[in-house]
Amino acid sequence: MELDQLDRHIIAALVEDARATYAEIGHQVGLSASAVKRRVDRLRETGAITGFSARVAPRALGWTTEAYVELFCQGKTKPSDIALAVAKFPEVVAAATVTGEADALLHIRATDVRHVERVIERIAAESFVVRTKSSIVLSRLVDLPPGAALPDARTGSRALP
């Protein structure tokens, strides 16, 4: 589907604050409240906006430790096998198959280092996993929500602040 500048501006406003009123957003983008609502409804129907979520400080919930784990799998392991296996763990907050030496990269949140160890141990026990290689996060430097920036339609190289 097509997104014009108005749609992009509205999305940026909602990523910034999902509870801003339609009138407020309308004032920012130069539209009436009802026009904004119609566009937001459409953006949700078309799937550009998938929902609204509270931003949470993981530490406040007890997730004080995070780690990235590279997964090395057997030759004919399917991505869906990996997906099924890791989706069982609520500690796995992100996972993707990747190019390079490893087959997949996992992002794990846990309560402490011992907890990370237990989760990795259980994942390593999966039949298709040959070995793992983990990196514990020492300090988080950047953490932007998806949609915080918009690609520049012209060059595809820069984006909005």
Place this chain on the structure above:
Amino acid sequence: MELDQLDRHIIAALVEDARATYAEIGHQVGLSASAVKRRVDRLRETGAITGFSARVAPRALGWTTEAYVELFCQGKTKPSDIALAVAKFPEVVAAATVTGEADALLHIRATDVRHVERVIERIAAESFVVRTKSSIVLSRLVDLPPGAALPDARTGSRALP
């Protein structure tokens, strides 16, 4: 600060749908609407909830490609140096210093592989960067918002679905 089960339940509801009414959440957790509002206000003041954000499909905005980049830095590079350098790029959606061979791990979103290459090239040009090692994401398997799961206070090993 202390979070009781009610607070955790409310947070989970707001991560699921930040626009649910206080009455709806109250019905889920067994509280009146105003009691829920008071708790939400408090959760925001104490920093457990940092805001409300629209969930966006990165693809819909044009972010069709993502990559993870390991950064190998000179001996006495400070985390703050890395933070300052990578924060300039809106394409860097996450960054952290890590244990292991690499000094830092970056998560990059871009419009295409060529765009990823350009960003890495510019980051590699930073004075403190010795070398980089990148993995392009082939397919995303899991992507949970922070707070989608809650650590089990008793064991610290499991979490809610």
Place this chain on the structure above:
DNA sequence: TATGAAAGAACCTGGCC
């Protein structure tokens, strides 16, 4: 097809118990 205006319904907010 998309917009702005308006009216009733729903919701939020703050004070009180």
Place this chain on the structure above:
DNA sequence: GGCCAGGTTCTTTCATA
């Protein structure tokens, strides 16, 4: 924590370009 009243916002409908 619950209840209630006043103010705000949402939602829908209608007319218009």
